[in-house]
Amino acid sequence: MTSQSKPMEIEHAPYRQPSVLSMEGVYHRFESLVAVRGVDLEVAPGEVVCLLGPSGCGKTTLLRIAAGLEALQQGRVTLNGQEVAVPNGRHVPPEKRNVGLAFQDSALFPHLTVLENVTFGLKGEPARQRRTRAQELLDQLGMGAYAESYPHMLSGGQQQRVALARALAPSPQLMLLDEPFSSLDARLRDQIRDDTLHVLKRVGAATLLVTHDPEEAMFMADRIALMREGNIVQIGTPRELYCNPCDPFVAAFFGEVNELEGEVRNGKVQTPVGSVDARQLPEGSRALVLIRPEALRVTERSTASPEHRYSHVIMAKLLGRSSLVHICAHGEDGSEAHLHARIPGVFLPAEGLQVDLHLDLSQVFVFSASD
Numbered sequence: 001m002t003s004q005s006k007p008m009e010i011e012h013a014p015y016r017q018p019s020v021l022s023m024e025g026v027y028h029r030f031e032s033l034v035a036v037r038g039v040d041l042e043v044a045p046g047e048v049v050c051l052l053g054p055s056g057c058g059k060t061t062l063l064r065i066a067a068g069l070e071a072l073q074q075g076r077v078t079l080n081g082q083e084v085a086v087p088n089g090r091h092v093p094p095e096k097r098n099v100g101l102a103f104q105d106s107a108l109f110p111h112l113t114v115l116e117n118v119t120f121g122l123k124g125e126p127a128r129q130r131r132t133r134a135q136e137l138l139d140q141l142g143m144g145a146y147a148e149s150y151p152h153m154l155s156g157g158q159q160q161r162v163a164l165a166r167a168l169a170p171s172p173q174l175m176l177l178d179e180p181f182s183s184l185d186a187r188l189r190d191q192i193r194d195d196t197l198h199v200l201k202r203v204g205a206a207t208l209l210v211t212h213d214p215e216e217a218m219f220m221a222d223r224i225a226l227m228r229e230g231n232i233v234q235i236g237t238p239r240e241l242y243c244n245p246c247d248p249f250v251a252a253f254f255g256e257v258n259e260l261e262g263e264v265r266n267g268k269v270q271t272p273v274g275s276v277d278a279r280q281l282p283e284g285s286r287a288l289v290l291i292r293p294e295a296l297r298v299t300e301r302s303t304a305s306p307e308h309r310y311s312h313v314i315m316a317k318l319l320g321r322s323s324l325v326h327i328c329a330h331g332e333d334g335s336e337a338h339l340h341a342r343i344p345g346v347f348l349p350a351e352g353l354q355v356d357l358h359l360d361l362s363q364v365f366v367f368s369a370s371d
């Protein structure tokens with residue numbers, strides 16, 4: 001008997017590659033101070049995850065636990081599925097974890113040339129292969145011409161590039177970078193960040209990078225884990241955190257926000273800039289409305305503008321790529337709000353000019369004022 005039935009269609013679950021780094025329920029205290037409070041974190045192959053947060057929130061402690069520089073007190077750490085740390089038990093030391101480390105001021109070996117510094121960690125390969133690998137990485141990080149120089153002949157930024165090349169040379173399963181650009185001046189930092197990102201992506205290195213700088217995290221990260229007081233408050237793509245912050249702390253961490261308060265009436269919050277959706281907040285409750293400066297568009301007041309609503313320019317400053325306009329907005333109920341609008345390019349309206357304000361609602365966030 002032959003069957004004429006159609007072959008069965010099988011739905012495949014999307015294939016997820018196992019994480020390179022997995023941290024589960026990691027908790028860490030220094031005597032009475034709790035630095036990390038039960039954190040779960042995964043870094044996938046080829047992924048750059050940034051630990052971002054204010055000073056003292058536990059970023060470095062978490063990175064040091066991943067590196068094996070800090071003994072695990074509670075939780076579990078695995079690298080490519082292999083357990084490397086359990087509390088009061090197994091602790092694979094940093095040099096056996098196959099991780100590349102670079103810090104803010106990674107010291108190079110002063111008596112070795114740049115090339116020798118980079119080949120230093122390459123064991124078990126023929127010398128010529130080691131030199132070729134080191135030279136390739138130095139080229140990619142813009143340091144190819146300095147292979148025979150000694151560290152004291154290099155600037156801080158050049159030394160940092162060499163330190164990154166040295167950490168990358170053994171093709172570690174995981175790169176752990178702690179504020180690797182923070183000692184550099186702004187222009188140099190941008191350049192080295194850019195070079196580093198391209199090298200990390202080219203070699204496909206899974207990376208955990210600590211930074212307190214939101215712009216750096218957005219530039220470098222596939223995902224950002226924003227920390228506060230030992231917890232990860234929100235983890236997601238830069239866009240998710242910037243455009244969909246889970247609370248006011250996350251919204252404000254990525255740059256200045258205008259803060260307004262109002263009462264929820266008929267599902268809306270009235271503000272001097274207009275009414276915004278109250279997003280499930282209960283009727284009569286107080287709402288906090290956060291408006292990014294770039295969400296405000298400013299136009300000269302039209303004759304058709306409602307009589308009761310007007311705003312005027314207090315001052316305008318050119319900041320380079322954008323202009324910052326200080327505005328006094330007048331609400332229907334007589335309330336006033338001082339707002340900052342950030343406008344791309346040169347936009348310098350005269351002091352006192354009456355203007356209309358238009359809101360880009362995708363950059364307006366509403367939270368309960370009582371949280």
Ligand code: ATP
Nearest residue numbers: 030033035053054055056057058059060061062212
């Ligand atoms: P920063 O951005 O300033 O480096 P961070 O987010 O990396 O801060 P951690 O260095 O992880 O924060 O520190 C978290 C908390 O633990 C801080 O309050 C810090 O003072 C404390 N701490 C860190 N290391 C130690 C230590 N070895 N002994 C005692 N307390 C420590």
